Structures are given as structure tokens and as C-alpha cells.
Amino acid sequence: MRYRRFGKTEMMLSVFSFGTMRYLASEANAIDTTFKAVELGINHLETAKGYGKSEQFIGAAFKAGLSKQRDRLYVTTKIPPTKDADSMRRSIEQSLQKMNLDYIDNFDIHGINTSEHLEMVRKSKNGCMQAVQEAIDQKIVRHVGFSTHGSLEVILASIDTDLFASVNLHYYYFNQRNAAAVQLAHEKDMGVFIISPSDKGGMLYTPPQKLEELCHPYTPIQFNDRWLLSDPRVHTLSLGAADPTEFEPHRTAWDIDAPLSDLEQSILQRLDNQYLELGKDRCSQCYKCLPCPENINIPEVLRLRNLSIAFNLEEFGKYRYKMFENAGHWFPGAKASKCTDCGDCLPRCPEQLDIPQLLRDSHKRLQGSEGKRLWD
Ligand code: SF4
Ligand code: SF4
Missing domain, CATH: 3.20.20.100 (NADP-dependent oxidoreductase domain)
Incomplete structure (x- = not known):
């Protein structure tokens, strides 16, 4: 140790x-x-x-x-x-x-x-x-x-x-x-x-x-x-x-x-390259889209979507997504389904993502059973 x-x-x-x-x-x-x-x-x-x-x-x-x-x-x-x-x-x-x-x-x-x-x-x-x-x-x-x-x-x-x-x-x-x-x-x-x-x-x-x-x-x-x-x-x-x-x-x-050794660096490179699978729908996690009037934590929802597509981390995405609206200030934000298509976030996104559409897709992928934090 x-x-x-x-x-x-x-x-x-x-x-x-x-x-x-x-x-x-x-x-x-x-x-x-x-x-x-x-x-x-x-x-x-x-x-x-x-x-x-x-x-x-x-x-x-x-x-x-x-x-x-x-x-x-x-x-x-x-x-x-x-x-x-x-x-x-x-x-x-x-x-x-x-x-x-x-x-x-x-x-x-x-x-x-x-x-x-x-x-x-x-x-x-x-x-x-x-x-x-x-x-x-x-x-x-x-x-x-x-x-x-x-x-x-x-x-x-x-x-x-x-x-x-x-x-x-x-x-x-x-x-x-x-x-x-x-x-x-x-x-x-x-x-x-x-x-x-x-x-x-x-x-x-x-x-x-x-x-x-x-x-x-x-x-x-x-x-x-x-x-x-x-x-x-x-x-x-x-x-x-x-x-x-x-x-x-x-x-x-x-x-x-x-x-990191050469081997570890090569694993890192492989993982980094995997984000390319998201193509033009990749959220770069810049956080510029906030605030959302519906209190959706857009970057966090889209991070879970990124991981679910690029690394098949869908079960993890569901585990975290179900915390929205269920864990208070420990995991704040509304679910993606609360998006009203108001469009406020769109001009702030440097990647020009279709945020409402990606949120709908995220909700479909990640919505599972409701859950609470482990020690509540
Ligand atoms: S379009 Fe949806 S996500 Fe964007 S600011 Fe409006 S409610 Fe929030
Ligand atoms: S502004 Fe666009 S790229 Fe940046 S976090 Fe928000 S959705 Fe992702």
C-alpha cells in the first residue's frame, strides 16, 4: 500500500x-x-x-x-x-x-x-x-x-x-x-x-x-x-x-x-477515441447551455447519454438518471422529459446540438424504475 x-x-x-x-x-x-x-x-x-x-x-x-x-x-x-x-x-x-x-x-x-x-x-x-x-x-x-x-x-x-x-x-x-x-x-x-x-x-x-x-x-x-x-x-x-x-x-x-505507463496511455487513447462514436451528437460538457428554466441539468443528462452510447454504460446511466427529482440537492435537476422545447438553451450551445431532441432520446434510453440514494 x-x-x-x-x-x-x-x-x-x-x-x-x-x-x-x-x-x-x-x-x-x-x-x-x-x-x-x-x-x-x-x-x-x-x-x-x-x-x-x-x-x-x-x-x-x-x-x-x-x-x-x-x-x-x-x-x-x-x-x-x-x-x-x-x-x-x-x-x-x-x-x-x-x-x-x-x-x-x-x-x-x-x-x-x-x-x-x-x-x-x-x-x-x-x-x-x-x-x-x-x-x-x-x-x-x-x-x-x-x-x-x-x-x-x-x-x-x-x-x-x-x-x-x-x-x-x-x-x-x-x-x-x-x-x-x-x-x-x-x-x-x-x-x-x-x-x-x-x-x-x-x-x-x-x-x-x-x-x-x-x-x-x-x-x-x-x-x-x-x-x-x-x-x-x-x-x-x-x-x-x-x-x-x-x-x-x-x-x-x-x-x-x-x-501512466505506455500500456496505460494506449488504453486511455482507446477510451478517448471512443467518444468519436457519438459523431455530431457529442455533448462536450462545456455547461454553456445552462440555466434551463425547467431546471434540467442538461450537461449531466447528456453525459449519461454519451456514456451509454460510446461505452454501453446504459445501466450506469439508468442508475444515475433515476436520481433526478429523487435525491434533492444530492443530485439536483429535473428529468429530461420536462423539456418544453422553449429553445432558450439552443443559441448557447457551441456544438449546435439539437438539445430538446437529444433530451428526449436520453429519457427514452435511461428512464428506468425510480430510485433513491443508497443511504437514505
Ligand atoms: S429547450 Fe428544453 S432544455 Fe432547453 S432551455 Fe428549454 S426547457 Fe430547457
Ligand atoms: S452547451 Fe451543448 S455541448 Fe455544452 S454542455 Fe450544453 S449541450 Fe453539451
Whole structure:
């Protein structure tokens, strides 16, 4: 296992972090999976107040013997922004109790997704950050970062507050929208933690045959891991193992610390070329078409369409598409079927795409059963 300096926090984190959102089948499974992570060299455990019994299960693992290694382990927990300091104080206290810990190595504001959330963290008097600052003064919190599923604009503004030493965000080969945020975080010497690269990065654990062939001799998981970790601005990737067997597919990437090899470059080239299959209907993800009066997240809908056609990532597209109108600020925007053909977006598209027609096509391809986020 390789370790990287997590920006100005100076914590040396393993290049994979154990994300504990999915190990919830039982306390025994959670303990076994946590011990397996640590045995493999993972030294960063990541949880959140909102992940069901996850914090409690981390507490159980510490009680079951992990506390002997407390000094070499780092724990991140996350709590959503609150309107007042008291609520945040109580939540931090509860998280510590559940995890059987007397300090949190890295505390994240969970989900700065909107400008309203950003205002909540900017509030200087009696806001949630006052409680976080008190926790730092009392040495029960060591470092503070934030996680986000928000727009690039909200992420950049959050980084620019200089309130945070790290950021936890979406960034993958198949979704490079947040590249500018990764760069800004790097310039500010912040830790960069990638959320769920195998799941949110394309449901890569069940890849379509076409994608498997394009990535050969790597698996899509291995290629995406390598693509991310060949970038020194990226420090750690969340690995959300549900049981002790699910770490293994990532093994190739955790021992290599090098730029992409010739072979990896050739896979990258093959994947990049695949976008040509979209022909004149390719959305270049410039985001210039927004805003849409019907609140359709046009670029995100068309990204899912791009992936479904160019890489056969249709099941992934359906999985993400069903979140529209179902996951609030975690995945904002209306479904493509809400397009009224008003035409507002058309003159703003440099590719001169027939956006309403492409949205109708996307809806037809991607509409599946309704769904909610995993931990709701
Ligand atoms: S044409 Fe459709 S997608 Fe474009 S701005 Fe109007 S409602 Fe939104
Ligand atoms: S303006 Fe056109 S190319 Fe750019 S994101 Fe919107 S639809 Fe895609």
C-alpha cells in the first residue's frame, strides 16, 4: 500500500480509504471488513453521521481491538452543515460517542451542495463552524474539510473560503467536470479525496463487455484507479467494500506510484477515441447551455447519454438518471422529459446540438424504475 501526504493536514493517508457506507450487513461483517482493510495497509477509515449504523460499527471495531492501533489510523466522519452552533456541537459529541473515540482526525462538513449550505458555513457568529472551531480548540477535531456533490461553482467558492484543509468530491475518468476544483485544491495545498470511484465513476464492478474490451488487459476498475492515482494532485480514493473480499480488485493500483505507463496511455487513447462514436451528437460538457428554466441539468443528462452510447454504460446511466427529482440537492435537476422545447438553451450551445431532441432520446434510453440514494 502506498501513502500520500493529504495536503496541508500533513496526514500520510493510504491511497485507498475504507469508505464504510456499504458494510452494514451486520456488526460482525463490519468488524471483519474493517480489520481486513487495516491488515491490507489502509490507514484511513471514512464514515458519516448519515450512514446508518456505520459510525457505531467503527466504534465496535475499535472496541474489538483496533484501538491498539489508534495512533496509526486516521478517521474521517462527516456531518451536514447546521444553521446554529449548538446542533453541530451535539452532533460532534454524538459521533465521538458512537465511534468510541476521543478525537476525530479529520472532520468534514458533509455535503456543501448549494449556495445555501455555503452561507451556513460562512456564518461567523453562532454558525456551525463556530462549533467546529471550538472542537479544534478542545483538540477533539484535528483537521477540517468538506464533502460535496454540488456544482463546480459551489465547490470552487467553498475551496476559496480557505476554511478547509481538504475536499471530498466526484472526479473520475468518466466525469472530469470537477477538474478545475482538483486544480484549485492542489494550488491551496488541500487534501483531495475522491468519492466512490468504482460506483459513481461508472458502476465499474459490473462493466459492459465493450468497456472490458476497451480496458483490456486491465479491468475498468484498475484503469480508473490508475488514471486517478497517476495524478499526484489526487491523494486517496474511497473504497466502499461491503465485505472483506471487495478490496482485492483494487490491488494493482495501490502498490504503483508512477505516471501512466505506455500500456496505460494506449488504453486511455482507446477510451478517448471512443467518444468519436457519438459523431455530431457529442455533448462536450462545456455547461454553456445552462440555466434551463425547467431546471434540467442538461450537461449531466447528456453525459449519461454519451456514456451509454460510446461505452454501453446504459445501466450506469439508468442508475444515475433515476436520481433526478429523487435525491434533492444530492443530485439536483429535473428529468429530461420536462423539456418544453422553449429553445432558450439552443443559441448557447457551441456544438449546435439539437438539445430538446437529444433530451428526449436520453429519457427514452435511461428512464428506468425510480430510485433513491443508497443511504437514505
Ligand atoms: S429547450 Fe428544453 S432544455 Fe432547453 S432551455 Fe428549454 S426547457 Fe430547457
Ligand atoms: S452547451 Fe451543448 S455541448 Fe455544452 S454542455 Fe450544453 S449541450 Fe453539451
